[in-house]
Amino acid sequence: MSLRLSTVILPHVRWHEGGRAAWQRAEELGFHTAFTYDHLSWRTFRDGPWFGAVPTLTAAAGATTRLRLGTLVTSPNFRHPVTLAKELISLDDISGGRITLGIGAGGTGFDATTLLGSGERPWTPRERADRFGEFVPLLDRLLTEDSVSHDGTFYSAYEARNIPGCVQRPRLPFAVAATGPRGLRLAARHGQAWVTTGDPKLFETGTPEDSVRALRGQIERLTAACDAIGRDAAGLDKVLLTGFTPDRGRPMESLDAFVDFAGRHRELGFTDLVIHWPIPDSDFAADEKVFERIATEAVAQLG
DSSP states (O other): OOOEEEEEOOSOSOGGGTHHHHHHHHHHHTOSEEEEOOOSOOGGGTTSOOOOHHHHHHHHHHHOSSOEEEEEEEOTTSOOHHHHHHHHHHHHHHHTSOEEEEEOOOOSSGGGTTTOOTTOOOOOHHHHHHHHHHHHHHHHHHHHOSEEEEEOSSOEEEEEEOOSOOSSSSOOOEEEEOOSHHHHHHHHHHOSEEEEOOOGGGTTTOOHHHHHHHHHHHHHHHHHHHHHTTOOGGGSEEEEEOSSSTTTTGGGSOHHHHHHHHHHHHHHTOOEEEEEOOOTTSTTOOOHHHHHHHHHHHHHHHO
């Protein structure tokens, strides 16, 4: 099984002070896709510069010609399906059909509470899953139908027009981030790819071997969700966003370490690995020369 290598470029650098150069370099290095986080702010970057995902991807579309582009991931935390669909159709057009939407239920980070009014509490995991379960099918319709009306529990649309639709047909691909049963069913039904970061419970105290077992279990559950609707799970790309397993940054310490890591996860059935663009003095710090060797040599070494 062949393996594709992609990257995540966080939107924390001004476009004319290194932002543009990073996206162009990602294309030069041969990455399959360059993603960015769709957040209002994120963890340790909260008190520093942080730019919007859609304007960043629009600029990246104009600065590149071959590289696929996308979010990893967008969530209902601060998005509405109707307005998001319009932005995605526009992005797909500007990029010439190079957009992938990574989408998930959202977590408890800063942008999960930014829009809350006084006295409002954050959504529970069940409430996030409920919204996600309505969000994804509605977004699917909005990106494939010329006019959509919907009166749901959480979202409404009245004759929402999305003409001419996506450049990619029937719509741009969804990469659905999920580990629970409801999310995996959404991935099976609506996804062209499935995304995971591993089992977060293992990050602090688990071992790489524990992580491999957990990921194998996730893929088995995804396969069962596909089987339940008569879909062949082999046709669904399987994407691991690296940096959140017990290995942490160790696979990025050398080309050999990464090739070993990549080989173990390819054997599990992953089709795509995503590595973070190096950011000094952060969780994603890495030697830039090693990073570029991984980008240009690792896949070939896997054979």
